[in-house]
Amino acid sequence: MAVNVYEGLFILDSSRYSSDPHGISGQLGTMVEKQGGQMLASRLWEDRRLAYPIQGKRTGTYWLTYFKLDSQKIPLIERESQLNDNILRSLVIKIEARIADAVVAHAQTSVPTQPVTRTAAPRPRRDERDDIVVPDEELN
Numbered sequence: 001m002a003v004n005v006y007e008g009l010f011i012l013d014s015s016r017y018s019s020d021p022h023g024i025s026g027q028l029g030t031m032v033e034k035q036g037g038q039m040l041a042s043r044l045w046e047d048r049r050l051a052y053p054i055q056g057k058r059t060g061t062y063w064l065t066y067f068k069l070d071s072q073k074i075p076l077i078e079r080e081s082q083l084n085d086n087i088l089r090s091l092v093i094k095i096e097a098r099i100a101d102a103v104v105a106h107a108q109t110s111v112p113t114q115p116v117t118r119t120a121a122p123r124p125r126r127d128e129r130d131d132i133v134v135p136d137e138e139l140n
Helices: 014-019 021-034 071-083 099-108
Strands: 003-013 038-054 057-071 087-095
Touching: 003 021, 003 038, 003 071, 003 099, 014 021, 014 057, 021 038, 021 057, 021 071, 021 099, 038 099, 057 071, 057 087, 057 099, 071 087, 087 099
Parallel strands: none
Antiparallel strands: 003 057, 003 087, 038 057
8 A cells, every 4th residue: 555646637627617616626635535645736727728629628727736645546536537527637647756745845836827828820821823832931
């Protein structure tokens, strides 16, 4: 029965999170504590557009957690994450013991990132002579 430090990244349903942020994020701590674990850090990472729709959702709220738990209980956490309608995806990884304290301390003190504003790349135009797609800078 080895107790390790784990990092859990959860993609939450943005619409449900915005209507009840403390209730949805509180479920993650409850899930860990129900299995006998201890939550070390839990915070919002960012709210962003997903690369592809998950369960019909185009945006997700990324929630980062660090917790101590018996290694044999991790499959129960993963299964409960899959069954929870508020969690779109999850990933739990083991943190090496030699860096666990530093990683958890950083997570507790760091400020959540602001959503990244991305600008669209210039759209290529078609060269009228041979119908080949050419970027704008090559046409000038």
